[in-house]
Amino acid sequence: MTKSAALIALCLTSSHLFALDVNTAFYSLDKDSNGTLSEAEAGEDALLHENFTQIDTNEDGQLSFDEFKQFIK
Secondary structure (H helix, E strand, O other): OOHHHHHHHHHHHOHHHHHHHHHHHHHHHOOOOOOEEEHHHHOOOHHHHHOHHHHOOOOOOEEEHHHHHHHHO
């Protein structure tokens, strides 16, 4: 299990740590620190990669923090 997958799993199982862990998971994947996840960055996590087009609700080719957070919920 990759580090990001472990963080996402933790986010899904521990609601009181949700906000902190969602931030940590998102920003650990955001390699270029631009505040969004490209498909390549999301590709580091199989679950994100498989669902990228469904998560990208505004269809801009990037996952915003809000889109990521909605998916994790």
